[in-house]
Structure formats: C-alpha cells, structure tokens
Amino acid sequence: MSILIVALVFLFLGRESIPFVQSHGLSEIFNEIWRPVSFENEQFGMLALITGSLLVTLLATIIAVPFGVVSAIYIAEMASPIEREIWKPVIEMLAGIPSVVLGFFGLVVVAPLVKSVFHLDSGLNALTGAILLALMAIPTIITISEDAIRNVPQSYKEASYSLGASKLQTIWKVTVPAALSGIVAAVMLGLGRVVGETMAVMMVTGNAAVITFDPTQSVRTMTATVAAEMGEVPFGSDHYHALFLIGVLLLMMTFALNMVAQRVLKKYRIG
C-alpha cells in the first residue's frame, strides 16, 4: 500500500514536470540563476537551490550529530535515574515544537545572535537555518540512539569491565560500536527531517538564490522555493512545471538518503 502511494507520488510529480523538461531541457537544472518572475528574462536554473539545500543540511548535520550522539550516551550510560527522568521529557518536548514557532524564535532570537557573534551584515543566512534544523533533528537523534545504546546487552559491558576497562573505555570501545546500527538509523531519520523541513528554513535563511558554500551567506533551499512560490504560480506555466521538477529532485534526494541508510544498517548489523 505505502509502496503504491510512493509510486503514485513519483508518477504524478514526474508527469507534471515533464513539460518543463521538454521546453527547457534537463540541463536547465544546472543553470545558475533562479529568477522565475521577471519582465525581462525568466530563468529556472536550479543549481543555486540544490547547493542551498545541501549546504544547510550539511551544516545542520555537523552541528546535530555530535550533540545528539553525545547527549544520548550521557543519558543512557552516565545520568542518574532522576536526571534521566528530567531530560527525557524535556527533549521530547523539543521535538514537539511546531516549526513555525521555531522559525519565529530563529528570526527574533537566533538571527540577531548569529549576526552579533560573527559580526555579520545580516543574521539571515545558512548558519542560522542550520542551527534551527539541528534543534529539530537533535531530539530524534537522541531518543533513538538512546534506545539503541540501552539495548546493548549488559553482558557485553560486564565482560569489558571484568577485563579491567574503565567506564569511558567501555562506552567508546564496546557500547557505542555495538549500538552503531541504531545510532546510524537515528542520524538518518534526523537528516530526513532536516532535508524536508521548510517553514523554519524559509523564515531565517534569507532565501536569496546564490551559489555559495559560505555559511554566513544567504541561501535558498528547494523546499522553501516550492513552498513560497507554489501558491501564486500561474497554473500550467513553465514556472509551475519547474516547481514540480524541484519536487522530483527533492524526492530523489531523500530516496538516495534512505538507500544509503539501509546499506549502512546492513553493514553494521550486529549478530
């Protein structure tokens, strides 16, 4: 059933984007300038949008993974039961914050902070977006990795202790490798949320479609483009079909991400 739905989504998106490919060609994807509304010359280059999405996702991963995994290890292995009782609900609450609210928080608090800390011209940039996305991915990463770490059989740890290993040594050499498949799954799920997230990113990245790998520059992500422009686009125009093509690209990206996650999971599966 769910396979059927995915197939239908693919089919529909594909059908709606074909007219664009016919009129502009696939090479248009790698054109640099996205300027869909213009009196002079409309351009639908998607390279800037793709690099924008990649940059924000990459930055968010760099921030979220160390934070998430280390917190999970702490909560699962080091925290006292009382601490655990306090932290777990707090983290789960973080996961429940609607992205619009987080986006507003980003606009009012994070963006001015990033601006003054790094002495920038504007706080609306890829870094601010990535920080918000990391905030969204961290609860997922913590919750799932923590489960995985706690599911490592006690006998593994006891064997390690009996060989004279300290607690830290046991965690790094025994517990974490044993729980790695779960941790990787957690990271991938967190990343899935990051790639598809729209609202918070749209509110704080500035949405200027420029190609850059500088975190302090404004970027425009693929999701934000579709969300911002779909509402008013003339039905059946080149712009309309171009937005569907972005949807196809986005779907292919998440698809690829899931495939990689599956591979990794298989490779590290214990037992």
Added chain:
Amino acid sequence: MRSITRYAVVVAAIGLIALGWGCGKKAEVPAEKTSIDIKGSDTMVNLMSELAEAYMKANPGKQIAVTGGGSGTGIAAMLNGTTDICASSRALSEKEVGLAKEKQLTPSEFVIGMDGLAVFVNPANPVDSLTLEQVKNIFQAQVTDWKDVGGNAGKIVAHSRESNSGTYVYFKEHVLNKGDFANDVRLMTSTAALVQELSTNVNGIGYGGEAYGKEGKVKALKIKKDANAAAVAPVEANVLNGSYPISRPLFLYTGSMPSGLAKKFIDFCNSPQGQGIVREVGYVPVKG
C-alpha cells in the same frame, strides 16, 4: 425487511424535499442580475475577494466572482463586454480610451483606495531620504555601501518580498523599471518578517505597505522623485494627494454607467464598511 422499507421512505422524502426546495429557488425570477464578474489586477485580487465576500455575506443570494489575470486583461475583458467590473491598478491608457470610443462605450472610473509603498530602514540609520534612482540602484546592487547614499559606512543588506507577492511585482515594475532584483537580495516570506528583521539590522533596507511603518519598529524613508525634487514622506495624506512617488490609485472600471448589482457593489466598496476593508487589507482608503 421493514427497516429497509422505512429507510427507503426516508430517503425518498429527503429527495423530494430537496427537489422541491431546488425548484422553489429556481422559480424566483430575478428582478435584476444576481451575479457579476470582477476581473483584473492581480494586486487587487485579495482586496476584491475580501470586499466580495463581505458583500455576499450581507446580501445572501448575490454572487460575485473575482478573478485576476492582470489589469490589462481585465480592461480588455471590460471592453469586450465579458466582465461586469474591471479592477485595475492603473488608469486606462489613451489607446484603451480610443478603443472604448470605437465600441461606443463610456467607461466609468471609480477609485476605491490608494496603494502606497514605503521604503523601510532601521530607526538607527542616519539616512532620511533617498531618490527613486538611489533606491533602484540599491536593490540592483549598483550601490552597495550606505556611505554612497549619505549614511555611515556599512554594507547595505537589501530585503525584498517573495516573488509570489503583488508588492514584489509592483516594486519591480515601478521602482526597478521592470528590471530584475540583484541575486543576493534576501526574500522575506511576509512584510511582518521583513519589518522584524529590519528592526534588528542597522544596515538593512526593505519595502512594504506604508501601514507597516506605523509601529515605529522601522523608519520609513522620504522619497524624492529625482535629485531636485522635495523629499516626501509616505504618510496617508501624501499618498492620497499623489505627491508620494511610489503610490498608485486602485481603480474599478465599468463599461458604461453601472446599474443594478454592479452599482450596489461599487457603492459598497466606497461605504464606510468597504473602506474599512480597504484599510484592513493594507491600502489607504480614499473616503473617511
């Protein structure tokens, strides 16, 4: 069996009632047209829909259909007689007036509101006024430092609305003379977000309906038509008398003197309630 029979009877009864009600409605011969079409300006689609909805709520049974397509499309439709009212954010061109004469039409013009766009900066910015040319150059990245337009040294960070906004298109058409924005202009999802960002960024600049400047979070610049002209502040009075350069009247046109529902609707637009809606949507009312 019995329950099924009873079921059938109920269904049939409901069907009959519905049929009767439908016929009864059709039987009322309309004394005047009960539906009109409004076509035209994309900028005004929001405003016209709000007005039409309010009118239909107050007058059940009347239908007003609002479609966009652009002022030019609306005017053409009016001249061809395919729409009852045309909404236009520009006056008729001479050519269009000529066309109307050829078709022996005498278009009536009604102004229902004014659209004034303010250019906003941070309140701490020492710059108080810019010429239209300077504004254009800033948004096209030909001027990138505030010191070139009389401010403190600092890189100008330009903010625009998203390309789906009518304001975006209007700014592009009238301030940038149909040119394109520079690539690194930041696109904001709403005027509220834009104002919020400008309130924290000393080097920011952006634009939006003049009503957004009233809270004092941002400073609305005075605009000079050219280097020699006087600087005019975007306040309601200046928008109304046309001295503020980035403003335009919002027109309704009918092919001949309006009558019936079209006249009633236009009267409603100029009533206190209609003008209140004009203000709510973000334009300057022309009456009271």
